[in-house]
Amino acid sequence: MELKGRIIFKGVAEGEALTTSQPISFYGGVDPDTGVIIEKGHELEGKEVKGKILVFPNGKGSTVGSYTLYRMKKNDTAPVGIINKECETVVAVGVIISDIPCIDKIDISKIETGDIVKLENDMVRTRK
């Protein structure tokens, strides 16, 4: 399947999708040392985002979250790519300073956890 979106940070990335319909707060919600989602009650709580194409509607929470994404990239715990429904500033600034390819304006309900996803500029290609 091919989906066309909007480039937030340009690049190529491929990996297994980890998908949620809930927003993610990187500051306080993800452990930058392990890349594990730690927000209590989040549907991805306990899941590792490292090496994944992380698919979620939008970011939330403190603007310090941009620096958290950068810490994850440096710690090698970051997702290889990010797909959003509607990217907001915390994630947008985070992916730019961390060089993580990111696309938004994608119907994320079409991507399931475990799909193999490739990001290339403004295109998302998925296979089961």
Added chain:
Amino acid sequence: MHLTKEEEKMLDGKEGYAVKKSMEILVALGDIYGAESLISVGSVQVAGVSYHNLGDAGLEYLNELARDGKVKVLTTLNPAGMDLEDWKKLGISEEFAEKQNLVIDAFRKMGIIISCTCTPYLIGSLPTYGEHVAWSESSAVTFANSIIGAKTNREGGPSALAAAFVGKTPSYGLHLEENRVPDAHVDVRVNLKKLSDWGALGYCIGKKAGNKIPYITGIKAADLDELKSFCASVVTYGSKPLFFMKGITPGSEKHQLPKEKIIIEDGDIKEAYESINDDVDAIDFVCVGCPHCSIKEVAEVARLLKNRRVSLNTEFWVATSRSMKQLADERGYTKIIEDAGGKVVCDTCMAVAPLKGRFKSVATTSAKGCYYSRHNDMKTKLGSLEKCIEVAVRGKWS
């Protein structure tokens, strides 16, 4: 977003790495929010200074920018995680101090004023009415928009730095008149008596107006310290960093009263205090100065504390900017406070210093301070300045 030839060159890297990275951030934000162009800003306030929040990776990011990045406009800094000169008195570890100083060195190299305060408007970065600025620090953003009538979005650390290196920010959100229209009428029918009442009022309006821009009526008079405290509280407990206060906010008279009406009465203020105040009596930390104390507030503390003695069980902080402390030193206020066993603390504050695990309970004049202290696992008490001084002397609330 439309870019000028000069801006295109910056994006292509003709002015170096820091400017290129900054342009990437500004262009992405501009595209996300549908900005038509970049606009020049008069000043920048940068948050994300405490090593506690940045970590080694954040420090590394700042060092990369500092290699060739120089700010193009007046740029000031938010509080750090410690008093930069006298961190030992605050119980800060050597290791933390060393890292915090490296963070400050990076900002200094960029040409940023090491002001380390949340009140840039008190130390020489005072925008004018209608001026576009790019500020972070939610209380200062709210003050700039609502008390001065300047125009700024609520920037994060990296986007504020980007604006400083380029001297511009994308024109969207609160930079545009069409987004600066009040949509809830808040009628305050309360007699506000003490400083902490303004924090409690901010709590009520923040909670009730939610994502609306309030048009506040019923405030008869307000001084700088009251407004500074209100700005910090309303944005902490609500979200939009803009309100209009009749008779206070420049330009408020040109707006019509919104139809949606919210009334604040004595019972609401009482509820705010009940919600903020925990059931605790022994107080081991008292802090005033969130936002940082003005010189008038430091003078008031000195007057109340003269010839008295802070309890041995209690740590007492008067948090302020280094500029205010220099004035306080000259007037002898610092000596009075220190002779009483209190500490005049600069460059940092109760919201960003690494305080978790150090204190069990805090008494403060600041509703915002209570919010952040709960994140640091402290029980909280909100009270007047007179009350907080009494608590510091007695070591307990009652």
